[in-house]
Amino acid sequence: MIATPFTPAIVRGALELEPTARGIRPHRLPAWVRQQFPDPQLLSREIQPSGVRIVVRTRATRIELRTHSARVAFAGADRPRGSIDVFVDGSFWSRDVLQGGDATEVDLLAGTTRQLEGPGHTTVVGGLPARDKLVELWLPHNEALELIALDSDERLAPSPDHPPLWMHHGSSISHGSNATAPSEIWPAVAARRGGVDLLNLGFGGSALVDPFMARVMRDTPADLISVKLGINVVNFDAMRVRAFVPAVHGFLDTLRDGHPGTPIVLVSPIFCGIHEHTAGPGAIDPASLGSGGVRFVAKGVPGDEAEGRLTLAVIRRELRSLAERRSADPDLHYLDGTELYGESDAGRLPLDDALHPGPGAHRLIGDRFAAFAFAPGGPFA
Structure with missing residues (x-):
């Protein structure tokens, strides 16, 4: 498998890519804002990569994306997990619901919180057509995510196309x-x-x-x-x-x-x-x-x-x-x-x-x- 680094050329919709102990964390606000106004509500939302995509051109038939998520869960209130949506040449291809990851569980009735740790997650996109194509992986809008590794059986390249x-x-x-x-x-x-x-x-x-x-x-x-x-x-x-x-x-x-x-x-x-x-x-x-x-x-x-x-x-x-x-x-x-x-x-x-x-x-x-x-x-x- 060929490893592809996470760079601004392929991670679109983020204003900053922060190196972490695990990999890369996409941010939707720059560091100066996070330092100037470290409001917990804002900080917890800007690290949720709503609208952020990995966008590549490739002939690969298999792509694997390793990630580690973090979310807030409310006791007694079911909330859907985040997912990664895959599009090929602009058409929906597959959806992968996240598993594992870390969670902050909040009990609103008791007024308590507890931290839960879980494993990372691998999204496997297989059976792709063996031709040049545009592949987009939409990252979850409702969970924070660290990008750990991106591997494929053929080279992944930044798309030369940049729509408005x-x-x-x-x-x-x-x-x-x-x-x-x-x-x-x-x-x-x-x-x-x-x-x-x-x-x-x-x-x-x-x-x-x-x-x-x-x-x-x-x-x-x-x-x-x-x-x-x-x-x-x-x-x-x-x-x-x-x-x-x-x-x-x-x-x-x-x-x-x-x-x-x-x-x-x-x-x-x-x-x-x-x-x-x-x-x-x-x-x-x-x-x-x-x-x-x-x-x-x-x-x-x-x-x-x-x-x-x-x-x-x-x-x-x-x-x-x-x-x-x-x-x-x-x-x-x-x-x-x-x-x-x-x-x-x-x-x-x-x-x-x-x-x-x-x-x-x-x-x-x-x-x-x-x-x-x-x-x-x-x-x-």
Whole structure:
């Protein structure tokens, strides 16, 4: 077997590859951010390689990828394991669900945690056609992963093809919460439909109009950019209207410093019944603990909007108005999130935990975003 090193030329969708005792850890945020703001929530999400792929051209008929995973598990709440999805020449080939790995088991009722250690995992991709082809291995969106070894029976080479790069920032929905597999998170669905490379800067619980995130995006080359803001600001009850609107202006101004003519799509939140007219903070519903899953509730009081507190309805109103006031920028486009997933969609594809879309809704959102952004005449056409 031929060993291939993990380099930025074949590991796409990561901003940094960190050497570890075992191998290589892909990061979706650079080291300076992790040092400047070592928030546990953010750090635990940026090492989950959502949207990260190993992309090679090869005549190999067998490829083996050795990895070691780490995840958070909640006692009494079943959560699907991560997986590695394989595509050959753009078509789905196989899915390998991770086994073993390390886990931090959290008991929300008891308020305790314990560390569990497990073995590494090997993904075997066999029976590949013996011809030149593009092979992509999508890494798990919901578990941290160390890359240990990549072996094959023929040489693996970086793909010379580099489609336009789409850089997207958003919340746990963009990260892929409740999606079945890494290739089925909505940004991945949209990227394949649009024929673009994806850099997914969606981080669970961490789309808070952070200035450091704007600087990361400013300094990262990209052909297409989208920013989906709002739900986390409401979840955390982090701002009022007076602070939110200038913060978004500043975020966009920073993006423009590095991408003066790049198309930017500003996306408001999708429909979420608990927060449409009720402010945050959001919280886990205690009644759902021990039921095999968790559900979320909004702890604000209806009517708080009059005091400047943010709900999703207020966020959409303000982002729409903000985009209109920036109409001198012909490359800034606004998309109402309810066009991607609205109240009528919630009736047939309900949010599984009252906050995050399930697998069917992820596909719907991805298809609709692609139809808006990549269609002839669309902002990313």
